[in-house]
Amino acid sequence: MTELIRVSGLQVHFPIRSGLIDALARRPRGVIRAVDGVDLAIDEGQVLGLVGESGSGKTTIGRVIVKLTKQTAGRITFAGEDVSALWGPKQLRDYRRRVQLIFQDPYETLNPRQTIHDFVAEPLEVNGLAPRLADREAQVISALESAGLPADFAFRYPHELSGGQRQRVVIAGALVMGPQLVVADEPVSMLDVSIRTELLRLMLDLREERGLTYLFITHDLALAWVIADRIAVMYLGKIMEIGPAQTVISSPRNPYTQALVSVSPSPDPPDAGMRAKRTILKGETPDAAHIPTGCRFHPRCPVAFDRCQVEEPPLFDLGGGQSAACWLVEKDQLPVLDPAILPGLPAPSPGVTPEAAT
Amino acid sequence: MTAPREELGLARDLEARDRFADDETDPSVSSASDPVVALGDDAAPDGLPPGGIGERQSGRRGSLPKLAVPGAPLLVAKDLRTHFKLDAGWVKAVDGVSFRVDDGEAMGLAGESGCGKTTTALSLVRILPSNARIRKGSSIELFGIDLVPKTENQLRRYRWREISIVFQGAMNALNPVRRVGEQIAEPIEIRLGATRDRATRQSAELLELVGIPRKRAKAYPHELSGGMRQRAMIAMALACDPALVIGDEPTTALDVMVQAQILQLLESLRRDLGLSLILITHDLSVIAETCDRTMIMYAGRVAEEGPVSRIFTAPRHPYTERLLGAFPNINSDRRTLETIPGIPPDLLNPPEGCRFHPRCPAAMDVCREVVPPEVLFPDGVRVACHLHPAGAGGGMLISAEDVASRRMPPVAAETPAVGASPGTPGSVGK
CATH class of the missing domain: 3.40.50.300 (P-loop containing nucleotide triphosphate hydrolases)
Structure with missing residues (x-):
């Protein structure tokens, strides 16, 4: 499979606006490190689930890829071409056709005073793609039908x-441009469970029919698991773990992923044993202006040790396409846990003492 | 009880005194002798005897509203x-x-x-x-x-x-x-x-x-x-x-x-x-x-109600079943999510019969015509579905009155020991 998009060393830092007094006192300007060194690649026709809590930087990555936010550093390669420096409406015209975005809230995305037809046709008009009305109409209707909506919806x-149905319209609006990559930012979070499934199916069907590639951004690990081929778990601007969806869910190796899996909602009534095995992390994600030293997860990590406070672990390749950023997996010291006992996360076994790890 | 008094904010103070009187003194004495009570909102329009105040089952807080019926369920x-x-x-x-x-x-x-x-x-x-x-x-x-x-x-x-x-x-x-x-x-x-x-x-x-x-x-x-x-x-x-x-x-x-x-x-x-x-x-x-x-609701009605342990593991109503099946669950199979075709009905003109029938995979003729009555099963689950009629599996037809009074045991046999003693940190208002 060919690689469609790759970001490497991606950094997005937002300066904190400082007041006059700060400036006079020559206080250093703070920086929010929303995305702090991320490498990702998606193969053609693949779905990558990008999972993280709010503030993890997942949405920023999506915005950088569709060129709504400029990266501070890092390279973006799309279909073999370096598009890192591409910016400005003219230069982006072609890129934007090939990379489309679906937002979370179908209620806010649609203009209440615009018909469905006008919404879907707008990108065609803006880009001068179908100057003749008849062509435009045909394309709009074909996009609506691909999104599972009858043609007569066009004038509603x-x-x-x-x-x-609104979210289908939003999808149609993305499809009409004939994109290769669709960045979907929480596309089903606002919808009822029953409708969610239909939309997920639609997205997977469209992948089959049109060979679409997705970056599926969500806070819901279970949802990512349903739709994605690969899952990347982010925490505070960095990828903590990435790998095949099934592997990441059934044998997560980073303690943060393990905690997320353990609290991932499930409609099975939990028995007391299940409850005890949950790892509910204390506190909240620190803000991205004050990222902890060393491993950024160490203050909340149930198995952190000395080294984690000073040195940031890189992503270690664990084979089978899985990598995790944790010192405990460096020399494969953390055994792949049995999924049944996994969420328990007992203290590291004697073999994994700090001494052994360093 | 009259509006002007409320507007003056007087009733609020009375209410407050009322409440504290309740907390501090024997309720039966206070409600019988305290004139404030007569001004309270609950000045016995129901003709209940003064002092008709049941003990709060949980013992979490001493006071119940004045008109509480002894032994009545919470809600x-x-x-x-x-x-x-x-x-x-x-x-x-x-x-x-x-x-x-x-x-x-x-x-x-x-x-x-x-x-x-x-x-x-x-x-x-x-x-x-x-x-x-x-x-x-x-x-x-x-x-x-x-x-x-x-x-x-x-x-x-x-x-x-x-x-x-x-x-x-x-x-x-x-x-x-x-x-x-x-x-x-x-x-x-x-x-x-x-x-x-x-x-x-x-x-x-x-x-x-x-x-x-x-x-x-x-x-x-x-x-x-x-x-x-x-x-x-x-x-x-x-x-x-x-x-x-x-x-x-x-x-x-x-x-x-x-x-x-x-x-x-x-x-x-x-x-x-x-x-x-x-x-x-x-x-x-x-x-x-x-x-x-x-309680699983559909289109303004109860589809199924009962203990979580029963409903989530053995749903009876096709709607409950679909709803559970539509939920992504990392403990079950990937990509076998159910969909519920169609959309919930317009409640201005709800469908005849069972309101779920247009979307139900198991709909029968009777579902299009007859509203399914609520049937209570021995495991404490109440279902409104023609697939589970009264008589089958020990199910009994029940009325609203039954739901209130005759919840099948053992759930109804709750002991007063639930909850903590009155001294817990949550006992605000004491």
Whole structure:
């Protein structure tokens, strides 16, 4: 499979606006490190699930890829071409056709005073893609049909549509450009469970039909697991673990991923034993202006040791396409845990003392 | 009881004295001799003898509302119908819903958007838009006191003091220009008539109870994280030591880890304070985590109700089954998610017969014509589906009255020992 997109060493730092007094006192300007060194690649026709809590930088990565936010450092290669420096409406015209974005909230994405047809046709008009009305109409209807909506929806207004139908319209608006990569930022979070499934199916069907590639951004690990081929778990601007979806869920190797898996919602009524095995992390994700030293997860990590406080672990390749950023996996010291006992996360076994790890 | 007195704020003070009299003295004496009581909202229109105050089953708090019927369950809704008037007609958002919540119990209300779960809960405290009407024949009994005929002013006696709500968007529910501590102290001051000092002290205790450091009481809502704000909302809901807390999607906007923390908090509050809870959510996993019972609603009616352990493992109603199947679950098979084709019906003109029949994979002829009656099974599950008629598997036809009174054992045989002693930190208002 060919690689469609790769980002390497991606950094997005936002300067903190400082007041006059700060400037006069010559206090150093703070920086929010939203994305702090991320490497990702998605093969053609693949779905990568990018999972993280709010503030993890997952949305920023999506925005950088669709060129709504400029990266501070790092390279972006799309279909073998370096697009890192591409910026500005003219230069981006072609790129934007090939890379489309689906937002979370179908209620806010759609203009209430615009018909569905006008919404879907707008990108065609803006880009001068189908100057003749008849062509445009044909393309709009074909996009709506691909998104599972009957053609007569074209002349309705958003308020006449249910939430699920609105999100289909948003998908149609992305499809009409004939993109190769779709960045979907929490595309189903606003929808009911029953409708979610339909949209996930639609997205997977479209992948088959049109060979689409997705970056699926979500806070919901279970959702990523359902739709994605590979999952990347982010924490505070860095990828903590990446690998095949099944592997990341059934044998996560980074303690943060393990904790996330253990609290991942499940409609099975938990028995007391299950409850005890959950790892509920204390506190909250620190803000990205004050990222802890060493491993950024160490203050909340249940198995952190001395080294974690001073040295940041790189992503260690664990084979089978899985990598995790944790000192405990450096020499494969953390055994692949049996999924049944996994969420328990007992203290590291005697073999994994700090001495052994360093 | 008259409006002018309310407007002067007099009733509020009387109410407060009333409440404290209740707390400090033998209730039977106070209600018989204290003239204040006669001015209270509950001045015995029901013709109950003075002193007809039952012991609170959980023992969590000494006082019950004055008119409480001894031995009555915490909350019973019978044949609740809440309809909304539109130009085009009446939208039957809640149409004949009955349920019961016992003291110390947590009940999860689930269903798709528009199924009536929020309207059901908001009807309990009548926080409804002005075009909503609770229809005749509906009753909502809190400790046996019917809240439906109460006037707006009378109902204020029960709102927040007996039934409080944790709303979904904590940022919208909190006042952005007031410190959280003050906001939590406010109901204690106004509803319970405590002095400002005492209210402030209690609000700090409440914050600590929900896991917010005391000193953060001075923070404004925007200075708190989403999880903290939701904790503050919970503290506020607990401020008047209510008998029942309604959580309206309390964790929906939160991150998974923060959601796990909030659910853990709710669980510890239930354990330590014997909190009774109605949890409204579309997220079945939240109910699985926190509730004893669940009620699955569809198009304004009860589809299935019963113990979580039964309904989530062996659903009877095809809707429940589909709903559970649509939920991504990392413990089950990947990519075998169910879909529920179609959309929920228009409640202006709901379908004849079973309201789920147009979307039901197992619909039969009878489903298109006859409304399925509610049938109670020996395992405590109540189902409204023609696939599970009375007689099959020990099922019995039941009425709204039965739901209230004859819940099949052993669930009904709850011992008064549930909950903690009156000395727990949550016993605010003492």
